[in-house]
Structure formats: C-alpha cells, structure tokens
Amino acid sequence: MRRPANIVYGLEDSPPPHVTVFNGVQYVGLIAINLVYPLLVFRAAETPAQLVGSLLAIGMLVLGLATFLQVCRLGPVGSGYMCPATFTATYLGPSLLAVQVGGLPLLFGMTLFAGLLEVVLAPLLNRLRPIFPPEVSGLVIFVIGLSGGIAGLRAMLGEKAAPVSTEEWWIAGVTLATMVALNVWGKGMARMLCALIGLAIGYIAAGIAGLLGVGNIRTIAEAPWIGLPAFGHLSWSFDISMVVPFAIAAVAAAMKAVGTIAVCQRMNDADWVRPDMRSITRGVLADGASTVVAGVAGALGTNTSTPAVGLAAATGVASRKVAYAVGAIFLLLGLFPKLTALLAVMPRPVVVASLLFAVTFIMINGLQVMSSRMLDARRTLVVGLAIVAGTAVEVFPTLSATAPEAARPLIGSSLVFSTVIALLLNFLFRIGVKQTATFKVDGAPVQAEKLEQFMETNGAAWGARRDVIDRAKFNLAQSLEVIVDSCEPQGPVEVAASFDEFNLDLRVSYVGPPIELPERRPSNEEIMESEDGQCKLAGFMLRRHADRVAATHRAGRSTILFHFDH
Amino acid sequence: MDLNEEQAGGVTVLQVMGRIDSTTAPVLGERLTAMVGAAGARVVVDFSQLDYISSAGFRILLLAAKRADQTTSKLVLCGVSGKVRQLFDLGGFLDLFTIAHTREEGIAAAG
Numbered sequence: 001m002r003r004p005a006n007i008v009y010g011l012e013d014s015p016p017p018h019v020t021v022f023n024g025v026q027y028v029g030l031i032a033i034n035l036v037y038p039l040l041v042f043r044a045a046e047t048p049a050q051l052v053g054s055l056l057a058i059g060m061l062v063l064g065l066a067t068f069l070q071v072c073r074l075g076p077v078g079s080g081y082m083c084p085a086t087f088t089a090t091y092l093g094p095s096l097l098a099v100q101v102g103g104l105p106l107l108f109g110m111t112l113f114a115g116l117l118e119v120v121l122a123p124l125l126n127r128l129r130p131i132f133p134p135e136v137s138g139l140v141i142f143v144i145g146l147s148g149g150i151a152g153l154r155a156m157l158g159e160k161a162a163p164v165s166t167e168e169w170w171i172a173g174v175t176l177a178t179m180v181a182l183n184v185w186g187k188g189m190a191r192m193l194c195a196l197i198g199l200a201i202g203y204i205a206a207g208i209a210g211l212l213g214v215g216n217i218r219t220i221a222e223a224p225w226i227g228l229p230a231f232g233h234l235s236w237s238f239d240i241s242m243v244v245p246f247a248i249a250a251v252a253a254a255m256k257a258v259g260t261i262a263v264c265q266r267m268n269d270a271d272w273v274r275p276d277m278r279s280i281t282r283g284v285l286a287d288g289a290s291t292v293v294a295g296v297a298g299a300l301g302t303n304t305s306t307p308a309v310g311l312a313a314a315t316g317v318a319s320r321k322v323a324y325a326v327g328a329i330f331l332l333l334g335l336f337p338k339l340t341a342l343l344a345v346m347p348r349p350v351v352v353a354s355l356l357f358a359v360t361f362i363m364i365n366g367l368q369v370m371s372s373r374m375l376d377a378r379r380t381l382v383v384g385l386a387i388v389a390g391t392a393v394e395v396f397p398t399l400s401a402t403a404p405e406a407a408r409p410l411i412g413s414s415l416v417f418s419t420v421i422a423l424l425l426n427f428l429f430r431i432g433v434k435q436t437a438t439f440k441v442d443g444a445p446v447q448a449e450k451l452e453q454f455m456e457t458n459g460a461a462w463g464a465r466r467d468v469i470d471r472a473k474f475n476l477a478q479s480l481e482v483i484v485d486s487c488e489p490q491g492p493v494e495v496a497a498s499f500d501e502f503n504l505d506l507r508v509s510y511v512g513p514p515i516e517l518p519e520r521r522p523s524n525e526e527i528m529e530s531e532d533g534q535c536k537l538a539g540f541m542l543r544r545h546a547d548r549v550a551a552t553h554r555a556g557r558s559t560i561l562f563h564f565d566h
Numbered sequence: 567m568d569l570n571e572e573q574a575g576g577v578t579v580l581q582v583m584g585r586i587d588s589t590t591a592p593v594l595g596e597r598l599t600a601m602v603g604a605a606g607a608r609v610v611v612d613f614s615q616l617d618y619i620s621s622a623g624f625r626i627l628l629l630a631a632k633r634a635d636q637t638t639s640k641l642v643l644c645g646v647s648g649k650v651r652q653l654f655d656l657g658g659f660l661d662l663f664t665i666a667h668t669r670e671e672g673i674a675a676a677g
Binding site: 445446448470474477478481482485521524527528533534535537538540541544545 | 585587588589618620621622624625628629632649653656657658662
C-alpha cells in the first residue's frame with residue numbers, strides 16, 4: 001500500500017495530540033447534524049422531551065461504540081479504516097412507519113432485525129451485485145433522499161401538522177440560507193461545519209423569536225450537566241409488515257457501507273485499482289453489528305459516514321487514531337444530558353431546514369450512482385418508472401388503502417414501492433439481453449465507427465461501467481488495427497464480447513500469425529525504426545490496458561483474450 | 567481525422583480532431599514533418615478534440631519530435647486529457663513530449 005501524495009497523516013500514523021483532538025471535534029461536528037433523523041422519528045412518536053434527551057444521549061453512545069467497532073479489528077468485524085458512524089436517512093422512512101404502527105418498541109425491534117440482516121448479508125454482498133446493479137442502488141439512495149425531504153416538509157405542512165407561523169418560515173429560511181451560503185461560498189472550517197453553524201443560528205433566531213418556549217428552556221435548565229441516560233423505557237416488538245421496509249433499508253445501508261469503505265481504501269493507497277472485498281466485508285459486518293447495538297440500546301440504525309470520509313480526503317488526515325478520538329468524543333457527549341436536552345427541543349423549522357439541506361446531497365449522490373453505468377432504454381425505464389412509483393406513494397398517500405390487502409405493505413412506503421418496481425423490472429428486462437455478443441471484421445480498413453457502436457450498444461444493454469467499456473473499445477480497435485495491417489488474416493476476424501456483473505471478456509480470433517504482447521515497452525528507437533516496433537508498442541499497450549491477457553495459436557488460428565474486471 | 571491549421575503570433579497551431587490510427591497517421595505524419603522541418607519552427611498540436619490514438623499515432627509523434635530536434639524547432643502538445651491522456655500514460659509518452667494544459671499555455675511554451 002503506497003501513500004498518496006495528498007495524505008498528510010496515513011492510516012497507521014500518529015498525528016500530534018492537538019491535531020488528533022481538533023480533527024475528532026471536526027468530524028463530530030459534521031456528523032452531529034444527522035441527529036436530526038432520530039429527533040424527527042422520536043417527535044413523530046410523540047415522545048416527551050425529557051425522554052427524547054435520554055434517547056439522543058443513547059444515540060451518541062451508540063455512535064461512539066459504532067465508530068470503535070469500525071476502526072478496531074475485532075475478530076472478523078471492523079474494516080480498520082478511519083470511517084466514523086452516523087445516523088442515516090436510510091432508516092428514516094422505515095423508522096417513521098414503525099413508530100406510527102407500533103411506537104418505539106417496534107422501532108427498536110425492527111432496527112435490531114435490520115442490523116442482524118446486514119450482518120447476515122455482509123459475506124454475500126458481492127454475489128448480490130447482479131440483483132442490485134448500481135442503477136437500482138442509486139435509485140434507492142435517491143428515493144431515501146426524496147422521502148426524507150418530504151417527511152421533513154410534512155412535519156411543517158402535513159395535514160396533521162400545527163399551522164406554520166410567519167416566524168417559523170423566517171427561522172427555516174435563515175437556517176437553510178446559512179447552511180447553503182457557507183457551503184457554497186464559505187472556506188475552510190466555516191464550510192466544513194456549515195450545517196452545525198446553521199443549526200446554531202437557527203436556535204439563536206428561534207430564541208429571539210420566542211419559539212424555544214418556557215417549558216423547553218426549563219427542560220434544558222433542569223437537565224444535569226453529567227449523567228448516564230435512562231434505559232428503563234426500553235422494550236422491543238416485531239411486526240411482519242415492517243420486514244420489507246427494514247430489509248430494503250438494511251441492504252441500502254450495506255451498499256452505502258461498501259461504497260464508503262471503498263473510498264477509504266482508495267484514499268489510503270496510491271496504487272488502488274479495485275475494492276478489496278475482505279476489508280469491505282469486515283466493514284459491513286461492523287456496520288450491521290452497530291445497527292444491532294442501536295436496536296438493543298434504543299436508537300435508530302447507523303451507517304458509515306460518507307461526508308466524514310470525504311472530509312478526511314480533503315484534509316489529508318486519515319489516521320486511525322482520529323477515529324478513536326471521534327468514538328471517544330461521542331461517548332463523552334452521551335454523558336452530558338444538558339447538551340442532549342438542548343438538541344431534544346430543537347425548534348420545528350430548524351429540524352426541517354437541516355433535513356432539507358442534508359437530503360439534497362443524498363439525492364444527488366443517488367443520481368451520481370445511477371449514472372455511473374451506461375443506461376439503455378431498458379435501464380432508463382427501470383429507473384424512471386420506479387421514481388414515478390415512489391413519487392406516486394408520496395403524492396397520493398391513500399394509494400395503499402385502495403390496493404389489495406396483501407400488497408399494502410409494499411405500496412405503503414415510497415422507498416419500498418419504488419425498490420420493488422425497480423427489482424421486478426430489472427428481472428423482466430433481462431429477457432432478450434444476450435450476455436455474449438459477436439461481430440465480424442472483413443478486411444482493411446477497420447470500420448472504427450462500427451466497433452464503437454458494437455461496444456456502446458452492448459455496454460448499455462449490459463449496464464456496464466463506462467470506464468471499462470472505454471478500455472475494451474481501445475483494446476478492440478488497437479488489436480484489430482494490428483491484426484488487419486500486419487498479420488494478413490485469412491478470412492474474417494471474429495470478435496466475441498461476454499459480460500456478467502463481474503467480468504467483461506473480449507475474444508478476438510482469426511486465421512493468421514499471432515500478435516506479440518510484450519511485457520517490456522519497446523524503446524523509442526525500436527518504435528521509430530520499423531512497423532515491427534510499432535506493433536510491439538501496440539501489444540505492450542494492449543497488455544497493460546487489460547486486467548489479464550492470454551494468447552493462443554492452434555492449427556493456424558490465433559486467439560487473444562482480453563479480460564477486464566468489472 | 568480532421569486537421570485544422572491556424573497561426574497565433576508566429577506559432578503554428580494544428581488542431582487534430584477524431585481518430586489517429588494506422589489509416590490516418592500517415593496524413594498527420596506528412597503534415598507534422600513538413601511543419602517542424604523548417605529550421606526554428608514553432609508548432610503546437612492541439613489534441614483537445616481527439617477521440618483515439620493508436621500505436622501508429624504515437625510512432626508519428628515520436629518521429630515528428632525527432633525531426634523537430636534535428637531542425638531546432640519546437641513541438642508542444644496541448645489538450646491531452648481524459649481517455650487520450652490515459653493512452654499517453656499507458657504507452658509511457660507523458661514525459662517524452664512537452665505537454666501544455668491549454669492551447670494558450672501551449673502557444674506560450676512554444677513561443
């Protein structure tokens with residue numbers, strides 16, 4: 001593992017104590033904004049403010065433990081990377097549903113179930129890739145953001161919500177504007193902590209407008225400075241109708257953990273080529289185990305924090321020691337009831353503004369994941385129809401009431417409905433997609449446009465990664481150029497391209513002498529002196545561009561195999 | 567492949583569009599060799615609109631650079647980005663040529 005130039009403190013480094021503590025505080029500040037998710041769920045469950053304070057304290061302790069689980073490598077658990085834990089919008093929709101149906105006991109029971117499911121799924125994730133291709137997982141992320149934003153707006157504008165006062169509109173506007181302005185135009189710390197600063201401004205504005213309320217101020221004043229949260233209220237229940245929403249959230253959380261840990265790997269290794277599934281599996285196991293802890297202790301499901309890892313890449317501080325500091329700070333904050341009481345009484349417009357700010361990035365992240373693959377008409381329909389299905393559930397909440405009894409759990413949540421539609425269409429549209437495509441080239445000159453079209457059309461039908469198809473296009477064009485120009489093939493050159501979610505294989509065969517695929521680059525003189533040098537250069541580039549190459553020559557027929565990992 | 571030639575303050579800028587393969591490389595080679603063949607010529611080759619370059623194209627560039635050395639001409643490449651840059655890297659050509667980021671920087675480097 002070679003350290004990239006932009007990393008100041010690598011994974012194994014020990015930064016000076018002040019750097020460790022300062023960075024730890026910075027990450028905690030970044031992650032703390034996500035306490036808005038449990039807050040929204042506990043409010044929806046009409047939990048008394050005092051108990052909300054206690055639940056948030058438990059939440060902080062859970063985040064501390066989850067961060068330690070991820071960074072420490074205990075048995076098969078933990079990626080060992082600086083990858084702090086956070087609460088996530090992924091569990092927001094299902095959690096809101098759970099508290100509506102069965103209150104806090106059902107929330108905690110189903111969170112425990114989701115965590116266990118993620119633990120079970122961790123070793124199988126790589127095999128599940130064909131079922132959950134990126135356009136489907138991107139769609140899940142997008143709908144998580146969309147439904148989270150609408151859930152926030154419903155708290156202010158929904159039928160059951162109290163009417164919104166002019167002051168509340170102003171406070172929501174000021175909070176959101178602060179976060180947006182600092183994020184867009186701010187620099188350094190101001191930009192990194194834009195959400196936390198916006199939150200503080202929102203509180204101040206609410207205080208000035210008299211929206212904090214005497215009761216709430218008394219709750220904060222009466223809370224002790226130091227103390228353990230109460231666990232007496234804890235109980236758990238299970239409801240079969242909640243299995244699908246929580247299962248989808250668990251899969252989405254696992255996929256996000258895969259992505260975040262892959263970013264950690266890439267950030268720490270200048271020679272990184274592709275994800276190392278061993279540390280990813282350990283990381284997803286830790287992520288699932290953290291959600292199990294959350295369910296047992298009485299919190300919402302947790303997930304790896306992508307923004308925190310992004311911040312590590314920006315600052316170049318990726319030391320494991322910093323993750324220990326983040327875990328320790330969260331554990332300490334969980335022991336300050338006054339702080340959690342302050343968070344528990346967060347005014348409604350501040351909650352909604354913070355949520356809208358957060359979900360914007362989640363939705364865009366989903367769009368980026370969706371568009372990371374080439375999309376043909378089939379895949380476009382999968383994504384488009386599934387988004388419409390999810391949006392329909394949000395716009396027409398009574399939709400599930402008109403559905404047959406058995407289908408209601410699937411149509412009751414936008415996340416569940418859109419995911420189910422996407423999975424069904426994904427299966428349906430596999431009909432008629434050939435996993436192996438063939439093509440023949442007859443004589444010179446090579447028709448470059450036809451080769452391009454062959455790879456583009458099939459790449460889009462397979463939903464392949466753009467970068468892998470581009471590499472394959474080069475190898476196809478360059479090898480055919482050499483074969484047609486220098487090998488004098490007898491008859492057509494046959495091309496077969498085969499794809500599954502993990503591999504792209506190109507097979508080029510012809511009757512004629514084999515082309516050379518040297519491991520050493522020919523010298524500049526060799527290249528300039530003759531066309532033979534030019535062919536050697538082509539062979540060298542072809543070998544380097546593919547992940548594996550193999551060449552055979554039998555009974556006058558030469559075959560070259562180019563393998564690309566996918 | 568399409569070629570477009572312009573003059574900019576004593577520097578000749580040759581924009582190459584499309585694909586450089588074994589069919590088109592000789593055309594580019596002929597043009598480039600003529601351009602850097604005059605003593606003290608200053609030439610910028612703009613690859614910002616290039617989609618593909620094969621080993622035949624790289625050979626032509628090496629020959630042009632050699633000719634430029636012989637005639638004390640200056641040959642600068644610019645607009646080498648994305649997929650094309652990857653191919654330059656793959657073939658070990660990034661350090662062999664003077665490569666400017668933009669056309670303007672290329673003209674300044676050649677001039």
